Each structure stands twice: as structure tokens, then as C-alpha cells.
Amino acid sequence: MLGRYVARRALVAVVVLLGVTVITFGLMHSTGGDYVPGVNYDNPHLRTETITAIRHEYGLDQPWWVQYGLWLWNVLHLDFGRSMIDGAPVTDHIVQRLPNTLELTVAAILFGVALSIPAGVVSALRRGERLDHSLTTMSVAGFAVPEFWLGLMVILLFGVIPAQRLGVPLLPTSGAYDPLAGGFDPLDRLTHLVLPAVVLGFAYLSVWSRFTRSSMLEVLSQDYVRTARAKGMGERRVVYVHALRNAITPLVTLVGLELPGLVSGGLVVEVVFGWPGIGRFAYERAIAFDYTTVMGITTFAAVLVVAGNLLADVLYAVLDPRVSYS
């Protein structure tokens, strides 16, 4: 039963993946045309026959379905094409920047989890009190603030203004490390990480703290919590052991939903803070109209989303026997 379910989900994932590649390839084909990345077409010594030969070599004179098959074959081998600007494989660019992007998004998720659980619990325990109201207000405001503008305000507050008043910024506001320092300095990386990770994590904080609050309120009214209290168990133990454990289990699913965004979710923040990750790279190449690179990165990110969803489906079925196999 489980085997059939997994097989079905895998089949759906393959179909979705094919659909995604059709979209990206279709967009690329309609614009990129027969341009060969890395060839300087302005070179007067380049003969027409040579161009034709190069296009033939890359299969660009083939009908579109042959080209699509070729491209798909490459994607299956983790080859996401070449840049139109420098001719380098997009995969190399991605691999080079992936650690930076993961550093930022994982830090943001950790920040979100670390703050949202206490905030949600406190809100639930002091329901209707002033503290609860202010946390709720902050969360509603957190939904409405544009991420990039929050980043700009944070840079103003921690970088520009202290630099004017004190002569030095409180925290670095650009890049992932100090290029002049040389070598790997954990403290330097950490200080660079603080502001972008907090800005990116702020959105998670708004959602997850609300979620923890309502989940906690629901759990606190359950029978087993009343039983625990009736047994004479201390309030701290009731709240932090019996209630909290059950309240944050659904949060795990919610956090898991953000995993596909590990690569793409931080794009705007990466741009604002000059973070050398995949998102900012895609943005820079998009401004330079490097179609093939943007297509390659988009395909890569979509593949990760599909793979992540499949993994979540399978894990869910394995872990939770109540999932219906249909």
C-alpha cells in the first residue's frame, strides 16, 4: 500500500517536473533562439560558416523537440546550461554560491523558530493581556512590511546613522564577509550574517508566532492538560512538557513547508544586503539580460521544490499512518 502510494507520488513529481521544464524551455526557446553562449558575435573574423558549424555542434539547428530532449537530458545530469555572458556552466555558478545562500536562509529559519515559539507561548499564556496585544500587533505589522524596505531601514538604523554619529557602523550591512580580512574568520561571517538573517527571519516570525499561539491555546484546553493539572503537576511542567510538546508538533510541518524556499526565498534580502548567494547572482544576471543563466537557476530551484515536496509526501506517509493512500 505504502509502496504504491510512494510510486504514485513519484510519478506525479515526474509529470510536474516535465511541465516545469516545458515552461522554462519554452520561455528560453522563444527568446534565446539560436544564440550560442560564449561566442563573440561582434568579432569581424568570425565567418558565417563557422557560426553555422558551432550552432550545428550545439544542436541549435535541430527542431525544437530535439533541442528540448537534449536540454532535458542535460538537466537530468545536473547540467543547467551555460551563461550567455561568460560561457561558464550555470551549475558551477550555483555550486559556488549555494553555501552562502544556505547559510543565510538556514540562519533566518533558526532565528524565526527560536523567537516565534517563546513569543507564541507567552502570548497564549497571557491571552488578552497587554503583552499578548502588543505581540499580536507586531505580528500583524510584520505581515504588512515590505521585506526589502525593512532591510533598507535596518541598514539605515544600524549602518548609516551610527556611521555618521559614531564614525563606525554597529554591524556590517553588505556582503557575507570582509574581503580585506583574508582567510576564514567565523566571527566576521557571523556579524555579517546578523542583519540579513534577522530581516529574512522576521517574516517567518510573524507567521510562526501566531501559529504557536493558537496551537498552544488549543492544546491548553485539552483533557490531558486538565488531567496533568488534576494530578497536582506543577504549572511549569504542565505548560512546558505536556502542552508545548504537543503544540509545536504541527509547527514542524509549517517549518518544513519553507524548505523548498531555502534557495529562492532570500532573493530580495540577498539583493538588499549584497549577499553573495544564488538569489543576488540571478538578479545581477537578469539585469544583464543573461537569459540562459536565469533559466538555468529557475529550473534548478524548481527541481528542488518538486524534490522537496515529494520527500515531504513520502516522509509524511511513513511517519503518519493516518494519511490516506489515494
Next chain:
Amino acid sequence: MIGPSAVTEAGRIDPVQAAESVHAGQSYWSESWRRLRENRVAMFAGAVVLLMAVVAVTAPLLSHFVTHHTFSAQDLDNNFAGPGTPGHWLGTDELGRDTLTRLAYGAQVSLGVAFLTVLLSLTLGTSAGLIAGHFGGPIDEVLMRVVDIILAVPRIFLFILVGILFFHNINVLTLSLVIAGVGWGGTARLVRGEVLSLRTRDFMLASRSIGGTNFRLIRVHLLPNVLPVLIVAASLGVGTIMLAEAAIDYLGFGIHPPTASWGNMLTNAQTYFVHSPWLVFLPGVCIFATVLAANVFGNGVRDAFDPRLK
């Protein structure tokens, strides 16, 4: 990304009070509308959104009669003028363009795209969801796989891609089409889910047994029943779309200058941050305030209209 549906309980009505004031014989619509009217916070928020819409519509009048500047008129002798400068109430930008005028025109883009996108994605998503849920089988399978495919491509990359592919043809209408082209998937799933629970109900069977056609079943029985969910989705969607649109403009893949939008007014913000922070501050405050008002109003609408919360 994070959807507005997780926003909860801004200005929720007191259930006890609500239960007491239920009048017998009132329809669902007048009852919901009354509940919304009694939610003062939500009504105030709604008024703020309405005010912004009025500003957007009357921007040319404001420009002509109040600020006496057009949104693109440059005044290079007076660039980076601070707020309170005579003739420029909120100052000027790097080309000496009047900030107040540009903010008013920016409302046109923000609200125009938001409302148009909501309309487009709801129309598309509702049609797809009704058809998929009602007919089921292969039609359902195909439509839902299409939704899966669209939702699998990370939005921000897709927006950037379309932004560069159609760089010279981006305006309020095309930008709305692009955002709606991605956004309809969520609505389709939502509506399909509603229809699946409605299709087994007795009134559906009754209508079918007396010869009701598919079209009639969908139009007369399904559509009115999913309408509350749609109203809630629409009012909560406005804020999310405004934020997405502002980010696209900020990155330079949406509405291009000299047309003013709250997002593209911030594009080069970092370069004149040090001497003119208000130029970074003002457009952001406009986005924040409008999105906040839209979300709070949306929450009020959800509390008043969503039958499952009763």
C-alpha cells in the same frame, strides 16, 4: 511564501456579543455585512484603503491643482530638497521630481495592479476550481497537475524571468497578468476543495435528478456557495499582491521610471541614503500603511463572512 491566511484575529468580534445580536430571518449576506460594519477597526482600515484608492484615481487632479507638478517634471536646481521646501511639500528626488506627486501616482500602480490581479486570478482560479471539482476524473487530474507545475516554479524567479523577457512591454495590465498567471493556482485549489465537499450534498443530487445541466449546477448551486470563500480570499489577497508588486518594481523588473511606483521609487535608495533618508522612508511608509490597512480589513471580512468561523 507566507500567505495572508495565517494573519489571524486582528479586530475579531466578540462571539458572545455577536450571538446576542443575531436577528431572526436575516440572510447570510445582510448578517455578514452587519457584522463587518460593527467591526470598527476593520471599517477604519477599509476607509484607509478607500482613501488611497481616491488618491490614486484623483492623482492627475492633485498634480494639477494642489502640487502644481507633474510626476515626471524635473527640477535639477532643486534636487534632493527636504520635506517642507516651499513648492515641494514632501521634497524632491535625485532629478528634482516632486515626491508628493510621485507618491500619489504610485498609488495608481500599487492599487491598480492589486485590484486587477485579484480580479484576474479569482476569475481564472474560480473557473478552473469549479470545473476540476465538479467534473472530477481526468479533467480534475489534468487541471490540478497544471496547478502543481505553476506552483512549483519559485515565484520570484518567474517574475524576474518574465520581467526581462517582456522588459519593454511591462505596464499595469501586463504586470497584473503575470502575477495573476502565478496566483490563480492557489485559488483553484481552494475552490476545488470547496466544490468537493459541496458536490455530495442533497441539493446537488436533487437538482441533477430533475434534469439540471452541468452549467446550471455550477452557476446556480456551486458558485453562490463558494462566493464567501472567494470574498475572503480576495480581500486577503490585495495586501500580498501589493507587497509582491512593490518588490518586483524595486528590483527593476516591473513598472519602469519615469512612471512612479512605490516600489521603483526605492530602487536606487541605497545610493542617496546618507543625505536623503526621507526619500527611502516615504514610499515604504505608503506601502506599509496601505498593505496593513488592506490586511486588517481582509481579516475583518474573513471574520464576518467565513461561515466556518461561526
